[in-house]
Amino acid sequence: MPKVKTNRVKYPEGWELIEPTLRELQGKMREAENDSHDGKRKCETLWPIFKIAHQKSRYIFDLYHQRKEISNDLYEFCLDQGYADRNLIAKWKKPGYERLCCLGCMQPRDHNFATTCVCRVPKQLREEKVIECVHCGCRGCASGD
Amino acid sequence: MAHRLLRDHEADGWERSDFPIICESCLGDSPYVRMTRAEYDKECKICTRPFTVFRWRPGRDARYKKTEICQTCSKLKNVCQVCLLDLEYGLPVQVRDTALSIDSNDSIPKSDVNREYFAEEHDRRARAGIDYESSYGKARPNDTILKLQRTTPYYKRNRAHVCSFYIRGECTRGAECPYRHEMPETGELSQQNIKDRYYGVNDPVALKLLGKAGEMATLEAPEDESIKTLYVGGLDARVTEQDLRDHFYAHGEIESVKMVLQRACAFVTYTTREGAEKAAEELSNKLVIKGLRLKLMWGRPQTSKPELDGSDQARQQASVAHSGLLPRAVISQQQNLDQTQGTLFYNNPPPLQQERSYYPSMDPQRMGALISSQDGPPGGPSGSGENKSSLEKQHYAHPMMPPPPGQYHHQYYPPYGYMPPVPPYQQFPPPYNTAVAPSQPAATNYPYQHSTQPGTSQTGSGQAAHAPAETGTSTSGSQHQ
Numbered sequence: 001m002p003k004v005k006t007n008r009v010k011y012p013e014g015w016e017l018i019e020p021t022l023r024e025l026q027g028k029m030r031e032a033e034n035d036s037h038d039g040k041r042k043c044e045t046l047w048p049i050f051k052i053a054h055q056k057s058r059y060i061f062d063l064y065h066q067r068k069e070i071s072n073d074l075y076e077f078c079l080d081q082g083y084a085d086r087n088l089i090a091k092w093k094k095p096g097y098e099r100l101c102c103l104g105c106m107q108p109r110d111h112n113f114a115t116t117c118v119c120r121v122p123k124q125l126r127e128e129k130v131i132e133c134v135h136c137g138c139r140g141c142a143s144g145d
Numbered sequence: 146m147a148h149r150l151l152r153d154h155e156a157d158g159w160e161r162s163d164f165p166i167i168c169e170s171c172l173g174d175s176p177y178v179r180m181t182r183a184e185y186d187k188e189c190k191i192c193t194r195p196f197t198v199f200r201w202r203p204g205r206d207a208r209y210k211k212t213e214i215c216q217t218c219s220k221l222k223n224v225c226q227v228c229l230l231d232l233e234y235g236l237p238v239q240v241r242d243t244a245l246s247i248d249s250n251d252s253i254p255k256s257d258v259n260r261e262y263f264a265e266e267h268d269r270r271a272r273a274g275i276d277y278e279s280s281y282g283k284a285r286p287n288d289t290i291l292k293l294q295r296t297t298p299y300y301k302r303n304r305a306h307v308c309s310f311y312i313r314g315e316c317t318r319g320a321e322c323p324y325r326h327e328m329p330e331t332g333e334l335s336q337q338n339i340k341d342r343y344y345g346v347n348d349p350v351a352l353k354l355l356g357k358a359g360e361m362a363t364l365e366a367p368e369d370e371s372i373k374t375l376y377v378g379g380l381d382a383r384v385t386e387q388d389l390r391d392h393f394y395a396h397g398e399i400e401s402v403k404m405v406l407q408r409a410c411a412f413v414t415y416t417t418r419e420g421a422e423k424a425a426e427e428l429s430n431k432l433v434i435k436g437l438r439l440k441l442m443w444g445r446p447q448t449s450k451p452e453l454d455g456s457d458q459a460r461q462q463a464s465v466a467h468s469g470l471l472p473r474a475v476i477s478q479q480q481n482l483d484q485t486q487g488t489l490f491y492n493n494p495p496p497l498q499q500e501r502s503y504y505p506s507m508d509p510q511r512m513g514a515l516i517s518s519q520d521g522p523p524g525g526p527s528g529s530g531e532n533k534s535s536l537e538k539q540h541y542a543h544p545m546m547p548p549p550p551g552q553y554h555h556q557y558y559p560p561y562g563y564m565p566p567v568p569p570y571q572q573f574p575p576p577y578n579t580a581v582a583p584s585q586p587a588a589t590n591y592p593y594q595h596s597t598q599p600g601t602s603q604t605g606s607g608q609a610a611h612a613p614a615e616t617g618t619s620t621s622g623s624q625h626q
Contacts, residue, residue, distance in 0.1 A: 039317075113179050127205060130320040 009081070012073045018063065022083050025056045047137030050102045053085060054136075060084040061092055099145075101138035158265055159185055160196040165212045168225040168232055170298040173203025189215035190339050192264040199226075207303035208323075214343070217268040221253060222343065228302065229342050234286070235295030237342060239351030244289040244358075255344065289358050291431040296438045373400070373421040374414040374444035381409065383435050389413060392434060396424035412444055 032048035060083060064075040079086045091097045097106065104110055105117035118126070119133035122142040132139055161184060172178065178201050186198035196215035203210055212226040219226045222238055231241045241247070254260045286294070308324035310316035316326065329335065333349045341347045377389065386402050393399055393413050397420015404411040415421040425441065432439040 112181055128321070128323075132321050 012071070012077050014070050014074045015077075018060075018070065018074070018078075021059060022056070022078075025052065025059065026083075028052050029056070043134050044137065047132075050136035050138075054088070054101060057084040057088050057092075061089045065089075065093070096143050098143045099141045101133070101141040102136040104135050105133060105138060105141065158269060159194060160189075160215050160217060160268060161185075162197045162216050165199040166216055166219045166226050166232070167212070168228060168230060168235060168298075170235070170295075170300060170302060171203060171210055171225055171227040173201075173207060173303060174298070174300055175204045178203070187211075189213075189218055189264075191215075191218045191343050192260055194261060194264060203303045204300060207300070208305040210303065213339070215264075217264050217271070218343070220271065221264075221267060222345075224343070229339065234290055234293070235299070236290070236293055237345070237348050237351040237354065239342075239345035239348045240293060240354050241290065242345050243351075243355060244287060244293070253344070255340075288431060291433065293354055293358050294433075296433055296436050370418060372443060372445075373416070373418050374412050375421055375425060376440075376442045376444045377411045377413060377432070378440040378442070379409060379437065380404070380406070380411055380439065381435075381437050382406070384411075384437060384439075386411075388434050392428065392432065393424055396420055396427055414444075 029049070029052045032052055035045070035048065037045045060070075060075065060078050063070045064072075078084055079089075085103075088100065088103055091100050091103070091106070100106060101119060105119055108114040108116060111117065117133045117135055117138070118131055119136075119138035119141050121140075122144045123129060123140055130139070163182075165180075180199050180201035183198045183200070185195040187196070188194060189196050190213050192215060194215060194217075196212075196217075198211050200209055200211040202208070210227050214224075214226055214229065216226065219229075222229075223232055224230060224238060225232055230237055234241060236244075254263050305324050307329045308316050308322055308326050310318075311322070311324070311326045312329060316322055334353065337349060338347075342350075345351070375393075386404050389402050389404070389411055390399060393402070393415075396415075398416045399420075400414040400416045402411060402413050413424070415424065425443065429441050432441050
């Protein structure tokens with residue numbers, strides 16, 4: 001008997017329905033990770049990572065909380081396996097943060113003068129209308145916009 | 146010293162400070178400024194010692210600015226830490242030093258360890274409170290400085306830098322690009338070096354300024370010997386008649402000071418021609434009252450009265466046409482009158498007009514009310530003046546109502562003629578023009594009144610004036626037909 005305990009993944013029911021999308025998203029992420037940096041700014045190279053991470057979490061969040069198409073089991077399973085970001089989804093459940101782009105943009109500790117990123121400011125209150133936040137490339141994640 | 150890797154702040158004597166030494170332009174126009182302070186963040190561009198870097202955004206459309214040189218270096222030359230221009234005058238170091246004949250260049254070493262040592266010593270002395278010589282506070286500004294200094298902050302230098310990708314045609318950021326999409330300025334002035342600018346050596350901007358100072362045209366006396374009046378432009382509400390008197394009395398006896406706030410200008414008349422000339426010479430490019438740089442020019446001569454009215458009107462139209470302030474519709478009907486106008490500059494009094502044979506007394510609208518005015522057709526100037534003032538005051542005009550005596554406010558050059566003693570000046574909006582004005586909707590818009598030609602039919606002028614202008618407030622319907 002091998003002394004090494006393996007943790008074999010046991011997929012809950014319903015997994016087959018969401019698996020293709022999740023695999024596709026994972027593939028996109030790998031692509032983004034392996035992309036070359038040519039023609040992009042230093043900060044810009046990381047933007048696709050944040051974008052795809054947001055997309056993945058969004059998919060699972062949507063399925064469970066909005067459309068209610070998967071079971072709690074499956075949902076927790078996805079979160080545990082790292083197909084979605086638990087903390088980001090926790091923010092999406094709060095009022096005002098429904099469209100939050102990433103966790104860094106709303107963290108005052110990460111910014112000068114203890115503010116949030118400019119992408120959190122609603123478009124009508126901003127002076128520059130077109131912006132891409134330097135952190136994740138977000139163009140505006142205030143709930144109103 | 147500067148090459149040590151370990152940070153021992155005290156021992157090294159690296160500079161710490163609590164607030165930057167900066168000029169108004171660099172600080173920006175916004176009353177709300179958030180500034181970050183980073184100790185020993187960068188090395189000074191001149192002495193290469195670490196110092197406290199402050200970073201802030203000077204206004205809404207500005208880029209972020211940060212202090213470039215340390216406080217020690219900035220105090221040595223009394224310059225702003227960011228733009229390296231003098232703190233009091235806003236001039237480059239070279240200009241200020243040549244103008245004030247200060248030469249501290251020899252004492253400041255420029256190379257390597259020598260420079261660091263000097264800066265440290267200086268810093269140490271300053272911190273210990275030992276008085277070091279600073280001649281900047283004591284120097285009185287001389288002529289050149291006064292001519293060249295910046296009186297208002299200049300915020301254009303706070304704009305974003307030019308997008309270097311745009312220059313190559315490759316900017317892919319498009320709308321969100323924070324840099325300016327303009328072609329860069331080329332030429333001598335664009336090759337500047339911070340060390341040259343600081344030490345006041347070989348600075349292209351300074352050389353240009355000094356050249357300009359040398360050539361600044363002094364005000365030439367006009368050929369007409371009877372002119373004793375100087376035109377002062379660029380006035381503001383802050384400048385009072387007393388201020389003007391204070392500045393001008395030293396050069397000669399002032400006969401009168403007439404301020405035209407509407408036009409942001411004033412006319413100062415001397416009793417003697419010599420006084421006026423002396424004032425012109427002394428103050429020509431140096432007149433700064435309450436921080437406001439004022440423009441000084443000779444006034445224009447006055448012609449005889451009948452001519453005056455006619456030419457006033459014509460001139461007024463001309464000035465109106467050329468000042469660019471009026472909508473074309475108003476001016477268009479006057480265009481044919483303006484053929485003889487040369488190019489008119491905004492601040493210059495319009496040139497003399499040909500004679501027109503229109504007397505104010507011929508104008509049925511003239512009320513002939515009394516106002517202290519120049520001699521002339523008794524009803525005329527006063528009538529028009531009053532009309533005008535009434536126009537100003539009320540939003541509609543009563544054709545039949547004699548306007549109350551009031552101050553004559555003019556859009557353009559004042560009717561100099563209002564001075565009881567013989568006024569040398571030509572009245573710009575001809576006084577009688579306003580006579581017609583009352584019949585038209587009054588004035589929210591001054592120019593319209595001016596531009597109407599008394600000679601033309603009222604309807605014509607009415608239409609012209611009304612077309613662009615007001616929403617037909619009041620007054621005689623006949624005007625509109």
